Amino acid sequence: MPAGRSTSLLTDKYELTMLQAALRDGTAHRQSSFEVFSRRLPNERRYGVVAGTDRVLRAIQDFVFTEEQLAEMDFLDEDTVEYLRNYRFSGQVDGYREGELYFAYSPILTVRGTFAECVILETVILSIMNSDSAVASAASRMVTAADGRPIIEMGSRRTHEYAAVTAARAAYLAGFVATSNLEASHRYGIPASGTSAHAWTLLHVNEDGSPNEAAAFRSQIESQGVSTTLLVDTYDITEGVNTALDVAGPELGGVRIDSGDLGMITRRVRRQLDERGAYNTKIVVSSDLDEFTIAGLRGDPVDTYGVGTSVVTGSGSPTAGLVYKLVEVDGHPVVKRSSGKAMTGGTKTAVRAYRATGVAVEEIVHPFGTPTPDCGQLDSTDLTIPLMRDGKVVDGLPDLEASRAHLAEQIRTLPWEGLALSRDEPAIPTRFSGFPDPYGE
Amino acid sequence: MPAGRSTSLLTDKYELTMLQAALRDGTAHRQSSFEVFSRRLPNERRYGVVAGTDRVLRAIQDFVFTEEQLAEMDFLDEDTVEYLRNYRFSGQVDGYREGELYFAYSPILTVRGTFAECVILETVILSIMNSDSAVASAASRMVTAADGRPIIEMGSRRTHEYAAVTAARAAYLAGFVATSNLEASHRYGIPASGTSAHAWTLLHVNEDGSPNEAAAFRSQIESQGVSTTLLVDTYDITEGVNTALDVAGPELGGVRIDSGDLGMITRRVRRQLDERGAYNTKIVVSSDLDEFTIAGLRGDPVDTYGVGTSVVTGSGSPTAGLVYKLVEVDGHPVVKRSSGKAMTGGTKTAVRAYRATGVAVEEIVHPFGTPTPDCGQLDSTDLTIPLMRDGKVVDGLPDLEASRAHLAEQIRTLPWEGLALSRDEPAIPTRFSGFPDPYGE
Numbered sequence: 001m002p003a004g005r006s007t008s009l010l011t012d013k014y015e016l017t018m019l020q021a022a023l024r025d026g027t028a029h030r031q032s033s034f035e036v037f038s039r040r041l042p043n044e045r046r047y048g049v050v051a052g053t054d055r056v057l058r059a060i061q062d063f064v065f066t067e068e069q070l071a072e073m074d075f076l077d078e079d080t081v082e083y084l085r086n087y088r089f090s091g092q093v094d095g096y097r098e099g100e101l102y103f104a105y106s107p108i109l110t111v112r113g114t115f116a117e118c119v120i121l122e123t124v125i126l127s128i129m130n131s132d133s134a135v136a137s138a139a140s141r142m143v144t145a146a147d148g149r150p151i152i153e154m155g156s157r158r159t160h161e162y163a164a165v166t167a168a169r170a171a172y173l174a175g176f177v178a179t180s181n182l183e184a185s186h187r188y189g190i191p192a193s194g195t196s197a198h199a200w201t202l203l204h205v206n207e208d209g210s211p212n213e214a215a216a217f218r219s220q221i222e223s224q225g226v227s228t229t230l231l232v233d234t235y236d237i238t239e240g241v242n243t244a245l246d247v248a249g250p251e252l253g254g255v256r257i258d259s260g261d262l263g264m265i266t267r268r269v270r271r272q273l274d275e276r277g278a279y280n281t282k283i284v285v286s287s288d289l290d291e292f293t294i295a296g297l298r299g300d301p302v303d304t305y306g307v308g309t310s311v312v313t314g315s316g317s318p319t320a321g322l323v324y325k326l327v328e329v330d331g332h333p334v335v336k337r338s339s340g341k342a343m344t345g346g347t348k349t350a351v352r353a354y355r356a357t358g359v360a361v362e363e364i365v366h367p368f369g370t371p372t373p374d375c376g377q378l379d380s381t382d383l384t385i386p387l388m389r390d391g392k393v394v395d396g397l398p399d400l401e402a403s404r405a406h407l408a409e410q411i412r413t414l415p416w417e418g419l420a421l422s423r424d425e426p427a428i429p430t431r432f433s434g435f436p437d438p439y440g441e
Numbered sequence: 442m443p444a445g446r447s448t449s450l451l452t453d454k455y456e457l458t459m460l461q462a463a464l465r466d467g468t469a470h471r472q473s474s475f476e477v478f479s480r481r482l483p484n485e486r487r488y489g490v491v492a493g494t495d496r497v498l499r500a501i502q503d504f505v506f507t508e509e510q511l512a513e514m515d516f517l518d519e520d521t522v523e524y525l526r527n528y529r530f531s532g533q534v535d536g537y538r539e540g541e542l543y544f545a546y547s548p549i550l551t552v553r554g555t556f557a558e559c560v561i562l563e564t565v566i567l568s569i570m571n572s573d574s575a576v577a578s579a580a581s582r583m584v585t586a587a588d589g590r591p592i593i594e595m596g597s598r599r600t601h602e603y604a605a606v607t608a609a610r611a612a613y614l615a616g617f618v619a620t621s622n623l624e625a626s627h628r629y630g631i632p633a634s635g636t637s638a639h640a641w642t643l644l645h646v647n648e649d650g651s652p653n654e655a656a657a658f659r660s661q662i663e664s665q666g667v668s669t670t671l672l673v674d675t676y677d678i679t680e681g682v683n684t685a686l687d688v689a690g691p692e693l694g695g696v697r698i699d700s701g702d703l704g705m706i707t708r709r710v711r712r713q714l715d716e717r718g719a720y721n722t723k724i725v726v727s728s729d730l731d732e733f734t735i736a737g738l739r740g741d742p743v744d745t746y747g748v749g750t751s752v753v754t755g756s757g758s759p760t761a762g763l764v765y766k767l768v769e770v771d772g773h774p775v776v777k778r779s780s781g782k783a784m785t786g787g788t789k790t791a792v793r794a795y796r797a798t799g800v801a802v803e804e805i806v807h808p809f810g811t812p813t814p815d816c817g818q819l820d821s822t823d824l825t826i827p828l829m830r831d832g833k834v835v836d837g838l839p840d841l842e843a844s845r846a847h848l849a850e851q852i853r854t855l856p857w858e859g860l861a862l863s864r865d866e867p868a869i870p871t872r873f874s875g876f877p878d879p880y881g882e
Binding site (some may be wrong): 004011025032075119127182193196198200202209219236309314329337 | 565675
């Protein structure tokens with residue numbers, strides 16, 4: 001494996017010092033279950049979207065220590081270094097599929113194996129799921145707010161250069177239609193999209209330095225065709241739209257507006273376009289949009305939204321708050337008792353119950369390996385599926401397109417108030433069933 | 442170059458379509474200046490910290506297209522692909538050194554060259570500087586709030602797996618003393634640190650599944666030595682501290698508390714430790730700390746802070762809000778006029794003026810290449826230094842340790858109210874001097 005692909009150092013030091021202590025005292029080989037879950041949804045949102053699962057499974061497979069990395073482990077004894085040299089995860093992973101909805105205490109990923117092989121995966125699993133789920137959860141609210149109108153992700157510049165790539169993936173999973181990011185397009189096959197920057201218009205000055213917007217528009221059309229989208233707000237928007245139509249004619253693909261009061265401006269620009277016969281010219285808006293401003297533009301003639309900062313930073317919740325907790329050791333449920341951090345011990349599995357109309361009613365978490373709880377008149381679906389067996393990824397897991405379609409379907413199962421953007425309880429409750437009393441909730 | 446190191450696809454598609462149009466219409470070769478600046482400090486903070494400069498310079502050098510990448514550029518014409526094949530940035534970069542303070546409109550990085558060679562660097566430059574400066578700016582406030590007590594960065598699990606690595610770097614730049622992240626330690630030479638997780642204590646159960654905290658502590662000490670830090674809040678904190686001292690004796694290095702009312706608990710634990718003669722046993726606290734909770738614990742017996750989520754997510758401002766704007770074309774200042782996005786055209790340089798006592802008074806931005814403005818009785822220091830010349834990184838730029846020391850010095854030059862955590866104006870004003878009237882502010 002090339003050193004650049006190894007994920008083994010994307011790890012907190014304490015995982016390796018715990019490993020060493022566990023190898024010395026013999027507890028390293030205890031059969032353990034670790035669970036990824038969230039104690040609450042960020043910002044009292046109604047639901048979260050599971051994202052990053054596919055990247056997690058790859059990261060586990062790439063969790064291999066190179067000799068160069070091992071040479072730096074001067075804080076570990078020889079036995080521990082030798083353990084790492086031979087490390088390959090050989091356990092079981094079960095969890096929610098990517099694109100599944102989740103709520104507080106949904107057991108979205110469970111990793112089973114020896115304590116040693118599971119504990120050292122903590123950081124990389126959480127990094128991936130916390131960042132990807134934060135973006136997908138925010139993006140999904142924006143897709144709902146856009147009410148069928150397409151959204152393009154264009155936030156690469158507002159986040160870490162590699163977080164940008166996976167943010168584009170998470171936004172696409174959630175229903176965005178394209179990304180500006182070339183690496184995301186290359187790596188994940190997401191459609192790439194883009195218009196032009198103010199720099200493009202500003203570049204086109206006359207010899208005396210005075211602006212020449214028409215030259216910029218003409219050149220863009222010559223290069224990209226008349227179906228391109230022209231950025232019309234570098235100087236004066238009304239003049240910009242007129243110049244765009246003078247140059248392109250009514251066949252112009254679109255105009256983009258990146259500043260100002262977008263509701264008022266889009267209404268005025270739509271009239272202006274229609275008056276000149278450009279009925280099919282689309283209006284693309286950007287400028288610090290989030291789910292609330294998107295929803296606020298529902299009544300306005302916006303055709304496409306471009307969203308940057310807010311989606312790549314999780315719209316106020318840049319991390320999903322997922323934790324990775326030891327819940328079972330050698331068949332015994334274990335649980336921390338610290339204040340404000342309640343949890344339920346034991347390995348878990350979950351089902352979601354639906355009315356005959358397809359509306360979700362509740363999520364039921366029960367002990368792993370026990371029969372599905374009785375749901376009475378309700379239909380139920382297993383949420384927990386096998387993801388890895390004996391260290392190998394299970395065949396036939398859904399790809400990104402399938403996960404995207406799955407999420408779109410699941411969104412339609414939420415009770416309508418579960419799609420509200422305001423703060424409130426989760427859209428459906430989570431119930432624990434079949435756990436021994438001290439661990440029941 | 443290995444494909445994994447190339448930064449060329451960490452780019453928005455529109456940069457390459459603008460490049461194509463510019464190559465066609467001949468504007469590609471116009472001499473241009475692009476400037477990185479921020480219109481305002483996030484959350485009305487008093488100052489920002491420039492971070493990521495060193496990473497930007499590396500990314501520019503690694504901005505090279507491989508044949509495999511070029512083969513996918515099916516949306517570009519042959520001339521553009523050929524331009525990219527031969528692309529090496531050959532221009533000039535000037536800017537603030539890493540670890541410098543900045544304020545609204547500080548010209549922290551200026552990239553000069555042909556339009557073509559500069560425009561395609563936009564995304565990767567902004568991704569790096571926005572993420573690194575967001576973390577460093579938040580981290581610096583935490584360091585100030587901690588008032589000399591050490592802070593360890595332990596937020597890797599709350600952010601993208603590679604953003605975690607550079608966040609550790611930015612936090613260290615800002616004065617954190619160590620990181621939990623092994624890759625950051627490996628790549629940047631930052632001290633790595635760590636204690637243990639609740640999983641470690643929970644792993645140590647008796648055969649009947651009942652807890653055995655003493656076994657966990659004993660084993661950790663056998664492996665890590667008595668100077669280790671034991672996590673005492675898995676079950677009951679008072680019992681946890683007693684058990685820790687029973688096992689380790691008064692030479693125990695430290696106890697960590699990760700939950701509850703940290704002020705009350707640390708006072709009680711300090712008394713408990715002192716009563717048993719463990720006067721030198723340190724108290725480490727973690728649990729969703731940010732600059733405000735750190736400041737709130739100033740009067741309490743905390744020896745070390747562990748900070749996670751808030752530092753890696755920029756404590757409410759996960760992006761620094763930096764933009765990359767074309768400010769000059771063939772010697773003409775250019776400027777966008779859209780509402781709410783005021784800026785000043787022209788290539789810039791900046792100085793900071795200080796009283797004889799060393800206290801900063803104002804920042805003065807003036808046209809690049811003009812003499813330093815008269816500062817009267819005040820001393821002044823150039824903030825803009827050469828970073829790249831003809832595509833080569835300038836020799837002798839400060840390394841991470843030097844930048845860290847520089848920031849620590851600069852923090853001491855701020856007027857005392859500039860260190861307050863509350864929202865307000867920037868700590869010092871920024872003044873524009875020597876710009877022609879239409880562009881002056």
